[in-house]
Amino acid sequence: MKFIIKDKMKGRLRVHMCQNHMSYEEADILLYYLESFEPVSSAKVYDRTADAVICYTGNPDIIIDRLRRFHYEDVKVPNGYLERSGRETNAMYQEKLVDKIIFHYARKWLLPYPISAAYAGLMSVKYIWKGVKTLTKGKIEVPVLDATSIGVSVLRGDMKTAGSIMFLLGIGELLEEWTHKKSVDDLARTMSLNVGKVWLKTENNEILVDSDTIAKGDHVVVNVGTIIPFDGTVCDGEAMVNQASLTGESVSVRRTAGNVVYAGTVVEEGSLIIEVKEVSGSSRYEKIAQMIDESEKLKSNLEGKAEHLADRLVPYSLGGTILTYLLTRNVTKALAILMVDYSCALKLAMPVSVLSAIREAGNRKITVKGGKYLEAVAEADTIVFDKTGTLTKAQPTVAGVVSFNGTNENELLRIAACLEEHFPHSIAKAVVDAAKRKNLDHEEMHSEVKYIVAHGISTTIGDSKAIIGSYHFVFEDEKCTIPDGMEEVFENLPAEYSHLYLAIDNELAAAILIEDPLREESADIVERLKSVGISKVVMMTGDCERTAKAIAEHVGVDEYYSEVLPEDKAAFVDREKAAGRKVIMIGDGINDSPALSAADAGIAISDGAEIAREVADITIDADSLDEIVTLKILANLLMKRIHRNYRFIVGFNTGLIVLGVAGVIAPTTSALLHNTSTLMIGLNSMKDMLPEL
Template sequence: MTQRVRSRIAFTTGGLLLVALALSQLTPPVGTAWRDAALLASSLLAGYPIALRAVQALRAKAFSIDLLVTIAVVGALVIGEYVESAVVSFLFLFGAWLEARSLDRTRASLRELVDLAPTRATVLRDGRRVTVDADEVLEGETVLITNGERIAVDGAVLTGTAAVTEASITGEPVPVTKRVGDRVFAGTFAESGYLEVVADRVGDETTFARIIELVEEAQESRTRRQRFLERFAQVYTPAIVVLAVVVLAWTRDLEFALTFLVIACPGALVISVPVAAVAGLGNIARHGVLVKGGESLEDLAAADRLVLDKTGTLTVGRPVVTAVQALGGLAEDALLTLLAALESTSEHHVARAIVAHAEQRGMPLSSDLTDVEVVTGLGIAGRVDGRPVLAGRRTLLTERGIAVDDRAVLSATAHEQRGATVVHVAVDGHLAGLVAVADEVRVEAADALAKVRDSGIRQVVMLTGDNAHTARLVGERLGLDEVRAGLLPQDKAAFVEELRAQGRRVAMIGDGVNDAPALATADVGIAMGGAGTDVSMETADVVLLTDRLDQFAHARRVARATVRVMKQNTALALLTVGLLVAGVLLQVVQLAGGMLVHEISVLLVILNALRLVRLRGPRRAGEAGGTTAAGREPTRQKEPAL
């Protein structure tokens, strides 16, 4: 039976109750007979979907609350208490309708995302413009995007300029200007301008399609609290049936036993956790963060230690080459040409910076690459035009038996003290030069970390494979509690494991392949989705869809608020059931009145959860409390007392 049919039944039975109330004003016995007929019709009509769900649960070997209500309604009909049977069945059905409506509202973020999915695209095929379905675009095709059009693929801008609204991906409502070389994403909207984009992710592989898939999976997942309550209901329901039989045997009062049976139904308890979880997950998703399930939401709220990678996480991840120093007789241009060709096979931020620098200088990149070996956390090796090239940290060269003289050490140290990362380059088995690459700290990092501390994170630690000088400068600028530099991927994972062994609940944020082991080791792993690698995003429990740390601060705030609402709802539901059962046993609560109080508690649980939907996300530039044009310190937004 569909939700729409159940809704119609609920309102029809409500109408029959009003008809019965009007008929009760007529002169007996005619008025009484018609009133009872209306009440009986209302009871049977409302009781049918309740009984149907009870039978379905029994077939699945589960005891549901519907079973308790069905027994009570049948019992009330047997003893002729038509008013009680009609009111109880209507209130229960109406409560189920309220629950469905609230869950539907909290899932609105997913429907909004689906509505934003592009359906058509214009591509260049054989020199002609062809309009095709969005899922028919092929990887590598050129997609034409005009003013007022929704983008259908992920890709890089080949030509043109446009103002693109990326709210569906990032939660940021302000349009971003896209130029040649910039990336665009499916589901975003071209406010003005014209772009030609080379598609590199199409159909179900686009970022937008993955967002929808992950949100669907997260909202269908179960929290640990929810699974506990489901197990609790499996024991509680048959226990209440047995107690009702005991009450009947003890008192010989069928109406009293039925009243006890119905009033003991923990309806508000059953929905107390899922309605809050769905509301919280929906809010977080609307603001550019994907939490891959209810357990991850709880782990995010429980974390008390935050561990972060540096490059691409605390820094913008778009470093630039600041110096190229040739050593050993090789010309600077030759050194850069060989290095850029080798680094073109890597996705690392430093590698991208080197390749971009070479391209800006008009240097052709060789395609004759063989024996390429990525040494995770240390560097890369291979043959370019037949010549062996090795690039990376100083330790990589020394491990491969290549000497690094004092002059090179002094030069590298000078660059590192200015905050740069130094790539040591060896060609033909000898040190050939150094390339210094510098990155910028994210503008929102300091304020975001302050908000994270306000939300209960007691220690913030940065782990990086970069040199100690650069790491120290970043740590001092952001006021980090601890900085560890020169780490390999396994070292990062070992540090996280060490914290967990001490009883800490660790959240880890990273963006690269070398962060994947630590992300997997942490209680909750968070990947930077904007520039993060597929490996880190698949490993992580939470994905920040853009490179903004304030999105994490908001997700953490909502996660903690969600857990608080879960606890509040559970306490309210238990308190209500306890008071009502006590009232029944003291014979001061009757069946219809008890059901009314019960449904009011359901409504309060729903309304309490819906507050999570309204929690605002990170403040944008120009808003009150946001970063001002003059760069003033933003006002800290305190965590709400939910």
């Protein structure tokens, strides 16, 4: 496609696409096309000017060549991406805001006063009626105060003040609605499904296929720890399904043949065969958006307190107005209190601050499922790390296979991959990837596979029982033995690797050596977390004591626990909370989900198991642990902003009341300063708190 390079500097290009008009859809397609190209670190597309700003690494000629080959019709955009981009929503609210401002000042300056006053009187009916309805419910809340201030201004014939109050209230409502909708849409979009592969059930087998190839009526297999990819009906199997992503309830429900299941929920125990009823992701998105919009999850404790405080202050404002009039018999001084209240600013600034922080976290690839979790992160003093996939890299690899029964190492690896490919864990993926690299074909050779969380896998191959898993599972639970004469080999297995054991007919067949190196930034992250308010860092792992101790000393954690089970992690979190500590849990596996649920804030690494991401309150989609520190800093800054806003609102509005009662400023001036300050606080609360990327 033709384009013009308008600006070129190292790491940044600004181009103009040669077309008369760029639609919202075209802008989103171009943005997706650019962001899906690896050298592009970030991109922005401006539909009104048909411009694109591209930040990149490497050679700019590669970017330019890619743009030359760009055609809208050739780009395959993921299902639902265009419908949920938010571009059209932002443009709509921007136009509404501009139209409201232009209309207000055009009416004020161009229309004759009688017509302008008549219009203001007509518009006041909406606010007055809302206040009356609130009173009929036996409540004296913010709508009553708004109705009273507007009504009194109208009765006094001061239509300019009434018009100004309604204009500023309208701007505040529009900004809050815009920020709220955008935050909800961003969060729902991030929580929407991104399932690449699914197991398709055929007459004789299970085949791993692309999710795009699934049609209505197909049967798909969903195993433990796996996300349910489509709405459907269970036709076989039994499982406990976690529906937290749709209902907000973390208690799993039992699902058997005939029950309906929904996309985005996760199998905690058992397995299901599901007949697909809905292949589109739109139903999932709409359910999430509705759940978020109606849920109290979006509200932190401070938000709730601000709203309740705002409503509780209304009777005092009205009482102060009446008392001032009775004492002074001066309507102007009484109106000085009525025109100024704390509630508008409190109700606007607090939720806008929180929702903006959620949006800002999303820009850093951090999904926060509610304001209260940001507050929990800000208050947290203890952080618990699972080792595998968090402190260590999310992509462990197979370093080698040690045979104990004389079978060829490749054959043993093929068997292990055949078992492990059904289950979502970083170690399982390492085994499957190792077999793939060696071109080892591992077609189904086993009966039904049973997965025991945090232990291993058990099945039957022919007439032989095959198990694969941890030392605890293979040797202590299953009582497997080491072949005669191989004890020395077993004792001398390299200590620098984690070990995955494969046993056939209760005898050790192979030890698979897993290289799971620490993230380079792990030690630095622990130190930085302590500098931003975390006083206790804990590591928990299923590894043996020797391995756990070495890693703990290298990383610099305060405490570590080895050979722990899922219930041990959750119990530790509960003990810390009972001791009065605020706890963050960070994990990525199926075995971390109980602790993630128990923590004040559960954080999942996005490369981990689906159930961890669904159960967690926060998901981090990043290549390093730096975003954990970023999240903590953002949460701290949010709390500071909220407290700073609170102090300013109380101080500034108290000053206006004092000046008004003293007769220094008129009620119209008080109203203007009050509403302007409310608007400015709202706009300031929408600003990013973290420095630019």
